[in-house]
Amino acid sequence: MSSTDRYYLNKLFYDTQRGETLATYRRDPGAFLDGYRLSSEVREAVESNDIGAMYRAGANPYLLRYYCVNMQVPEPEFLGALAALRELKSEEA
Amino acid sequence: VAEIVAAFAASHVPLMVQRPEAAAVEQREHAFGCFTAMGHRIADARPQALVLISNEHMQNFFLNNLPTVCVGMADCYEGPIESWIKLPHRMQRGDAELGVHLFSRALEDGFDPARSLDLKLDHGTLAPLHLAGIDADLPVAPIMFNNVEPPLPTMRRCLEWGECIGRAVRDYAGVDRVAVLATGGLSHDVGTPNMGATDPAFDQEFLRLLGKEETDELVRFAQERASQAGNGTEEVRNWIVARGIVGQAPMDVALYDDIPAWYTGVSIVEWRI
Numbered sequence: 116m117s118s119t120d121r122y123y124l125n126k127l128f129y130d131t132q133r134g135e136t137l138a139t140y141r142r143d144p145g146a147f148l149d150g151y152r153l154s155s156e157v158r159e160a161v162e163s164n165d166i167g168a169m170y171r172a173g174a175n176p177y178l179l180r181y182y183c184v185n186m187q188v189p190e191p192e193f194l195g196a197l198a199a200l201r202e203l204k205s206e207e208a
Numbered sequence: 209v210a211e212i213v214a215a216f217a218a219s220h221v222p223l224m225v226q227r228p229e230a231a232a233v234e235q236r237e238h239a240f241g242c243f244t245a246m247g248h249r250i251a252d253a254r255p256q257a258l259v260l261i262s263n264e265h266m267q268n269f270f271l272n273n274l275p276t277v278c279v280g281m282a283d284c285y286e287g288p289i290e291s292w293i294k295l296p297h298r299m300q301r302g303d304a305e306l307g308v309h310l311f312s313r314a315l316e317d318g319f320d321p322a323r324s325l326d327l328k329l330d331h332g333t334l335a336p337l338h339l340a341g342i343d344a345d346l347p348v349a350p351i352m353f354n355n356v357e358p359p360l361p362t363m364r365r366c367l368e369w370g371e372c373i374g375r376a377v378r379d380y381a382g383v384d385r386v387a388v389l390a391t392g393g394l395s396h397d398v399g400t401p402n403m404g405a406t407d408p409a410f411d412q413e414f415l416r417l418l419g420k421e422e423t424d425e426l427v428r429f430a431q432e433r434a435s436q437a438g439n440g441t442e443e444v445r446n447w448i449v450a451r452g453i454v455g456q457a458p459m460d461v462a463l464y465d466d467i468p469a470w471y472t473g474v475s476i477v478e479w480r481i
Contacts, residue, residue, distance in 0.1 A: 122271055125266075125270070125271055126270070126271070129266060129270045132291065137291070175357055176398055176439055177265045177266055177356050177398055177399055178266050180403075181265075181292070184292045185291070197401045197403055198401055199401075200401040201402070
């Protein structure tokens with residue numbers, strides 16, 4: 116994962132923490148994401164709200180948490196998506 | 209010059225205010241009672257200023273410029289900065305003069321902190337202040353340690369930082385009475401595959417070592433084990449800073465309860481000054 120991807124993924128999370136910016140993002144995510152230098156792979160993870168993929172792309176865990184709270188991801192879905200990475204990891208090992 | 213009249217460390221887990229009802233009624237009433245008692249103990253000590261040792265959660269600072277240690281030197285600290293947290297808006301008075309003093313003393317002592325004259329408070333400081341009922345008019349001097357974006361400052365350095373802050377407070381001429389409150393921890397994971405897990409064995413051992421007169425074992429244990437006990441457990445740095453500030457004062461564990469419903473080992477300790 117490039118530092119550019121990691122930076123802009125987290126910058127998206129950081130910037131959308133404020134209510135007015137979050138509203139702008141949610142109105143038109145595509146246009147908003149054009150302002151962030153994300154690889155197509157990471158942009159796809161964001162657009163499909165793939166929590167596991169965003170984590171693996173280098174999301175700061177706190178920013179990922181708050182982003183998902185702001186995006187109103189239900190708690191079981193959030194915890195489940197992350198917990199699934201444990202199984203993935205043990206399969207890889 | 210100032211003396212330290214009260215010193216505490218306490219958890220700051222957001223679920224305490226976000227979803228208190230997730231915890232069993234006896235558990236949460238006991239925990240909240242302990243926070244209230246901490247607030248009374250601090251008020252009874254009649255401090256004129258409160259040094260807050262905490263970490264912010266990438267609400268003010270970002271990867272373009274992320275301080276390892278940042279000393280607040282403002283007259284006022286507004287919060288909460290998070291839009292989602294269920295905490296009342298607060299304008300906490302700041303002791304800017306004390307902040308400048310702590311910053312200057314740190315430089316003279318060989319430390320290199322960042323500074324902020326516009327630091328917003330997040331749940332890390334506001335949840336304990338709110339639950340303890342600490343007056344918004346009590347002037348605070350916050351010092352933020354990076355606990356959330358590795359690489360992190362070493363536990364050893366955090367202890368040394370605490371010793372530096374302790375010396376600085378004790379030669380501050382602006383007020384006579386200063387309280388200390390460190391926040392964060394104990395074991396928890398935030399936004400990781402282990403979120404929801406706690407590590408009571410880590411917590412118990414950490415508390416045991418925190419109360420000891422010698423600190424080498426504490427520092428070594430925390431350095432080796434905190435990250436395995438959860439990324440949120442890295443916040444025990446703030447407790448180690450407080451231990452450095454108070455020196456060898458005896459410590460009481462006012463609260464320890466493993467509360468998986470709040471995803472955290474929840475604790476409060478008091479150093480008997």
